Amino acid sequence: MLLHPGRTIMKRAGGYGVAVLLVLGTVLIGCGEASTGLTIEEERIVAGVDLNQLFAPPTPQERQQVLDDWAGQDVAARDMQAVAQASFRLGNLPVTMTIWHHTVNGQRHVGAVVVPDTLIEQVPVLVWLHGGEEGVRLETDVWPLADSLNLARFVLVIPAFRGETLAYQGLLFPTEGTPDPWKGDVADALALLNVVVQQVPAADTGRIAVLGIDRGATTALLMAVRDARIRVAIGVAGLTDFFGDFMQQVIEEALLGTVRPVPGLQAFTDRVLVPLREGQLSIAEARLALLRRSPVHFADLLPVGQWHHSQNDPFIPASEAERLKAAGPAWFQVFLYEEAGYELQDLPNALARIRMLLDELEAGAL
Template sequence: MRRVVLSLPSIAAVLALAAATGCDDAPLVSECVPGVDPTCETPTPGDQIVAGVNLTALFASPTTEEVAAARQAPAPTTATATLTQLVAFDTYRRFTLAFDQGGERLFTAFVRVPGGADQTTRLRTLVILTDGTDGAAEADLLTDASFGSLVTDAVQIVVAYRGEALGLFGPPPIDSDVAPDPYRADVADLGALLAALPTVPRADAGRIGLVGIGRGGTVALLAALYGAPVESVVTLGAPTDLFAASFRADVRTELLGQTPTDPFPAFQSLVAPVLQLRDGVTPRDVTRQSLLEVSPARLAAGRPLPAIFALHAVGDRVVGDDQLASLGAVLTSSSDTPRGTLLVEDTSHDGLLDVPTVQSQIAAFFGQTL
């Protein structure tokens, strides 16, 4: 790996000046000296360097070749799916859909199916992908009161990711037996879930919509651009571009030894490749590819995509609204396949789905596309 230094005569003087001024923008200098070690890299004047990581070079716009190399669809998780019926609630039938591998529970989804006399007609199917970290629950389903016939006449599924528990009304939470692997494994696991839909009563595998919240929105977009069999995707506050300023700011804070005030969802997973670069474990090109692999806005150009409706809170303190701008810049729409974005005022990252106008627009979008 090439290490980064300043081409200054006195390393000690630079460190002393930074300590005296308390300026956290001062580049940190390693022991590497270009005149002694030819593998050292002298940065371009003006580059931002923090903890030995050249952020200017790391977050430079990806090249066409880098994007092509990062477009590697993960293989769907290979697991055994088991559908178990629970006690009915209200007019709905309730199930768990569990995925096991080698005797371990990878992840579990909750399934709600409309009841009634007709149990043969297939219905549009909505898969809810949450922000994660705190698990997922039956309570994360879209509610009848807010979404009306969109959900009363649909099969709904909510997914608890690897390493996270699924909360249910009544029974104790169902745990996962494996460690979490945010974003990357989430996409592979979603592939396994979609493949198992023919086992779910009334689920129409030809009318699938994804609702992704935060991290779940990233997962939904990645799955869609890799050809998942879905007709439409709604995202709310989703990270889409790890090369944008909002994520770079969180990375800089982390490299300074501080904790971002409102970090991106599953931030430690996203920043891990940068920390490996800092520690000399991986080179910059590998780190950039890792960031690209979870940046759907950078990967989407020229790809066949389903209908997409992406929403974001203005001034989102968790996932900056520049993430929506990055996605919007690559989306094109048509009368047959609408794709668009919407900035929503007077709400927050966690409050988007509670806004009545947002609910009505999501219902209208799925009504048109599913």
């Protein structure tokens, strides 16, 4: 057989996945352990999808295409209406909460906005992005952290994403639309933030932070990449790179019909992976869908921030945090914890670190 260094032609025989390597040039003698210098790519066809093409590193052109798409996306809030209001104490301070309806891309969206009652000047804004897939429950998701993070000093912005409900004292406020994890979540949260900018004079739009848990953590980083008004981004135990080893394995399993209990993954599978498998979505379109949900590939655009992740997280491995740490700018800190768990309260000193960063934001130091 003849070999010409640097030139390989791969031919696949029939539909059986047999690969025939034709090499042209120099004579090959023997078949011992000496290296030929060749790298032969292993075929990865799963459910009719070429995973080598799907997970090839994003190109600069693809990244720019996503940035251009984001820049042209309409996240303006329309038809704003305050539909409910309640006054109570958050921590030790009196606050007033308003439930807002507004439309995003023609669909009704719901969110809560909590404003301190005792104001002598504008206060910073904190967008709280929930985890899981069951919507947001204010009494269990947000209020327990009121004291540890001193939440009553902020205008709190708490969206329920499309297709979900916002729950408060047994009342359910539903949103319209079909769940669109991460991509749609970002649009919904940015639109609610725009409601606050227009309707809440107490909000200091020069001091905006976002804080998210698991699914909301990814959303927080993507929001900060897209909107320069956001000065601080904080995430806890979320996904960072849909092209990484973990998500490659997860997506391969989903294409074969097994969806892991990762928040947002079932809806993402229904929206992206099933159409890809059935030939209704091209590889090129699916790659952009992955990239839109991968903040690692836009890490240079992140503001000051923190990421918190257990090295023994039972759902999302710490490799997601490590990928962010490798790609992130110096001003974005990644903290890994030996303790098992995925709740913010499970990670020692995480709340104290977050509070210190929020203190800096409040003081105007960021």
